[in-house]
Amino acid sequence: MKLLSVVGARPQFVKLAPIARAAAEAGVEHIIVHTGQHYDPLLSDVFFEELSIPAPTVHLGVGSGSHGVQTGAMLGALDAVLTEHNPDWVLVYGDTNSTVAAALSAVKLHYKVAHLEAGLRSFNRRMPEEHNRVLTDHAADLLLPPTEVALAHLTAEGLADRSIVVGDVMADVLYQVRDAAAGGPSQLLESLSLEHGGFYLATLHRADNTDDPARLAEIVDSLSSLDRPVVLLAHPRLIAKAAEFGIDLATGTLIPHQPLGYSELIAAVMASAGVVTDSGGLQKEAFLLRVPCTTVRTETEWVETIDLGWNVLATSREQIAAGVTRPWPAATDAAPYGDGHAATRVIAALLQH
Template identity: 45%
Template sequence: MMIKILTVIGARPQFIKASAVSRAIQNVEGIEEVIIHTGQHFDDKMSQIFFDELSIPVPKYNLDIHGLKHGSMTGRMLEGIEEIILQEKPNYLLVYGDTNSTLAGALAASKLHIKVIHIEAGLRSFNMNMPEEINRILTDRVSSLLFCPTETAMKNLQNEGYDHLDLKTFNVGDVMYDTTLYFSQLVNWGSPILERYKNQPFVLCTLHRAENTDNLDRLRNIIKGLNEISKSVNILVPLHPRTRNIIKELNIEINFEIIEPVGYLDMLGLIQNSRLVMTDSGGLQKEAFFLEKYCLTMRDETEWVELVNNGYNFLIGANEELMLKMFNEVFDKKLTDGKPLYGDGQAAEKIVTLIQEYAS
């Protein structure tokens, strides 16, 4: 039996995860994958470079939907994906993570009685003010195969009664761990950005989450703290275009170094060369851990609770005083005793095997 999977991706973290799973699909017979790119991340530095570097199959469809409010974006994606489902007639629709693209794909498929596969299921921040939390909860509920990255994620689903629903849940490990292991061996250390910063200490920082960028007090506090830290060490910030525009519109003074977004391989290199990672990203918290770096997370909660519980990641919110305190505690310290929290690096292969098993 040939299995047809329609995969929906749209944002940088999904491109990274898809590289592992698509590679695993290509290594087996009996599965055809058709990719839809919603266009949620459309800038070449946020999108095309990842397809080029990670050898992701070229999407058959590109919906080119971006820059809209949540409702408009999700609605237009849902409409576009629905038309493609009717045309392609897949056995499964596969989604990753917690973006608007994720929710739109899951809703479109479930309403057409196509089984949904959710990779990175079961994650919870327990903050319903985050659009990502709404997306991941709703996506889990309409999915048939839920692939969890951690035991915590499995327990979240059990606590919500998923053991009593007509679906299957599995702890397969984290596909981002697969990807980090694979691509960290392929970093081009001679690239211009890595050459430029190879001999100087720096903190790597990203800042893009709406709870920080759309809240003026939080944004000012975070930037004030970063400005203070930058007096003692260079802070390198590959800045999301949306965040850059907000800072410019508000005329907030910046004393640290802003650079253009970088590709995945350069980002892995920057993490490895950094002395500390600071972020409000979900994925970068894990990549820092995988590459043995401590992380200060500029959020009030995280779905990656095992990193906090084991002392590898520290939640500092938008608290300038706490930011400076934790920076002084962990800057330039090596994380060498990391526990195997995210599987064995074979999550993608396990996912593909299980899809074949439950499709037969």
């Protein structure tokens, strides 16, 4: 079998790592196409190096732009790449513009396309990720939801006969690095002279939060007045928008910091007193590491983290302050994101179909 993966943004490189490993173990020929949606070394190269992902076979170098410009540039370039490599399966990951571009290009050229992380829904039709995931699910030939909840969404949309629950590949990666990350001292703690458990870890990058000046000012104000230091791992979009709106990120308890590589991020989550984020991946990583999360959104796709008490939604200053200081939830053995072997199931499903 010849498999062609299309990735472009940071969380997709993390998901690609276990897929690349499982494909190699199964003797599957694997072409990796990087769209170039994320191009800063800290958002891209570090993940390939650290997670031992083979270098992309093709790099489209598309870069940033409006949704239409970025997605259109990918579509145009992908047509030629897919035709040249003629894969048995095109695998697309998650919910970014790279995902929907690859799914559209593949389905129109009659290449079979599989969607990893299918069936997630926020039911918020203002989110670009929601457009991307709904369109991709309905275009794809094989849907690989991570959870039973995601399968239920696909069933409600008439897509159950194309769907197989495989578990979550982000759990695969996390379980592989967790023990090593727990053993070593966190460079972040050392460089910022922070104590284990003495700080919160925050990230913010969703357009809903970053692109509205009043909204961004309120969140920065909330994060800068908490009861502990808050290390803010700042995505380039956040830095650009804060500068544009004249909002100072280095204020009060807030400590802006560049994004971290994967194992350093996991070590930092484990050392923190809690996570404040609008990232989907980080909500899940906090849950899998059993660190409480406060999610700066009005809804989440990862509802299991809320139901099990490890995540709360918070948008106002009061809700964020209450979220980070709430008591830690009861311990749980629940494993809604699978057993850490999702990637093997993905490759098996592709080989069988």
